[in-house]
Amino acid sequence: MEKKNIKDYDLEELKQEIENLGEKKFRAEQIFKWLYQEKVKSFDEMTNISLDLREKLKENYTICNFNILKKQESKDGTIKYLFDVLDGNAIETVLMSYHHGYSICVSSQIGCKMGCKFCASTGIEFSRNLSSGEIVEQILAVEQDTGIRISNVVFMGIGEPLDNYDNVINAIHIINNQKGLNIGARHISISTSGLIPKIYKLAEENIPCTLSISLHATTNEKRSEMMPVNNTYPIEELIKACKEYLEQTNRRISFEYALAKDNNDNIEDAKRLVKLLKGMLCHVNLIPINKIENGKFKKSSNENIIRFRDYLNEHGIVATIRRELGSDIDAACGQLRRKNSHLKMKS
Numbered sequence: 001m002e003k004k005n006i007k008d009y010d011l012e013e014l015k016q017e018i019e020n021l022g023e024k025k026f027r028a029e030q031i032f033k034w035l036y037q038e039k040v041k042s043f044d045e046m047t048n049i050s051l052d053l054r055e056k057l058k059e060n061y062t063i064c065n066f067n068i069l070k071k072q073e074s075k076d077g078t079i080k081y082l083f084d085v086l087d088g089n090a091i092e093t094v095l096m097s098y099h100h101g102y103s104i105c106v107s108s109q110i111g112c113k114m115g116c117k118f119c120a121s122t123g124i125e126f127s128r129n130l131s132s133g134e135i136v137e138q139i140l141a142v143e144q145d146t147g148i149r150i151s152n153v154v155f156m157g158i159g160e161p162l163d164n165y166d167n168v169i170n171a172i173h174i175i176n177n178q179k180g181l182n183i184g185a186r187h188i189s190i191s192t193s194g195l196i197p198k199i200y201k202l203a204e205e206n207i208p209c210t211l212s213i214s215l216h217a218t219t220n221e222k223r224s225e226m227m228p229v230n231n232t233y234p235i236e237e238l239i240k241a242c243k244e245y246l247e248q249t250n251r252r253i254s255f256e257y258a259l260a261k262d263n264n265d266n267i268e269d270a271k272r273l274v275k276l277l278k279g280m281l282c283h284v285n286l287i288p289i290n291k292i293e294n295g296k297f298k299k300s301s302n303e304n305i306i307r308f309r310d311y312l313n314e315h316g317i318v319a320t321i322r323r324e325l326g327s328d329i330d331a332a333c334g335q336l337r338r339k340n341s342h343l344k345m346k347s
């Protein structure tokens with residue numbers, strides 16, 4: 001029988017698992033604490049768990065400790081990891097340092113199906129979803145490696161999180177649980193390319209995390225060119241879904257807008273963006289696009305970026321420019337993995 005990853009279970013599910021082993025449910029809370037608060041790497045370190053139960057755990061579960069295949073550190077404190085996920089695949093995770101604490105950008109899939117043209121992950125074939133435990137392990141592995149406490153989690157690494165909906169939501173239950181990683185839901189953000197049915201579903205969840213929409217263009221023509229997902233879920237329907245999400249949750253939405261030179265960075269684009277978002281409880285995050293090797297899109301000039309931001313702010317849309325982190329390392333998603341494709345041992 002194949003062993004299961006013990007980190008794939010949220011606390012309620014783990015209680016059920018432990019009960020199935022013939023043990024009392026409260027043991028699950030102890031195990032949860034060892035995993036996420038003490039951050040142990042083996043069942044043997046769970047010293048208040050009986051030897052008998054530890055043996056049962058070893059027989060039935062793995063504890064899923066990722067190996068670091070590669071690590072790049074930037075002068076600004078950003079650290080990019082390439083993890084061996086123990087089945088021959090590799091994923092990326094980025095740790096960023098801000099004045100308010102440490103933020104981690106986690107991957108949700110191995111590869112991505114969405115094919116956004118500006119993304120360094122494009123060209124990395126989709127192979128599978130990450131399990132909840134593999135999502136959570138990225139945080140644990142970075143905390144174990146650095147000794148720091150992570151305070152913010154963003155689902156903005158490789159993969160479309162809402163395309164791996166159940167595992168991402170389950171991972172959030174573990175990350176958010178006070179007996180788990182205890183990171184507040186308001187410090188967790190999910191970024192989507194715009195999978196509309198899943199946005200409606202997320203609105204129903206009782207998780208006050210931040211929804212972040214990768215918008216990047218203001219006409220269907222331009223957006224479809226940058227993001228093929230727009231052919232299925234066009235802008236007007238996406239904005240409608242966002243308005244309903246706001247209506248239901250009253251939680252501010254963040255719109256990501258990667259500025260690409262001579263593509264979506266002129267004042268006409270800014271005007272259309274104001275028209276689209278007018279009256280919504282939202283924030284626009286302007287991202288100076290990372291130049292991708294052989295990529296079609298180039299970075300906007302600083303002048304254009306500032307002009308774009310000022311136009312939005314002057315017309316009632318709160319907009320900020322994202323600080324470029326890790327510019328001296330391969331910090332755009334997919335870049336490290338692309339350069340080290342030989343490290344992907346299987347696929």
Ligand code: SF4
Pocket residue numbers: 112113114115116119120121122157158159160193333
């Ligand atoms: S930007 Fe995100 S959704 Fe788009 S291809 Fe890259 S990883 Fe996938």
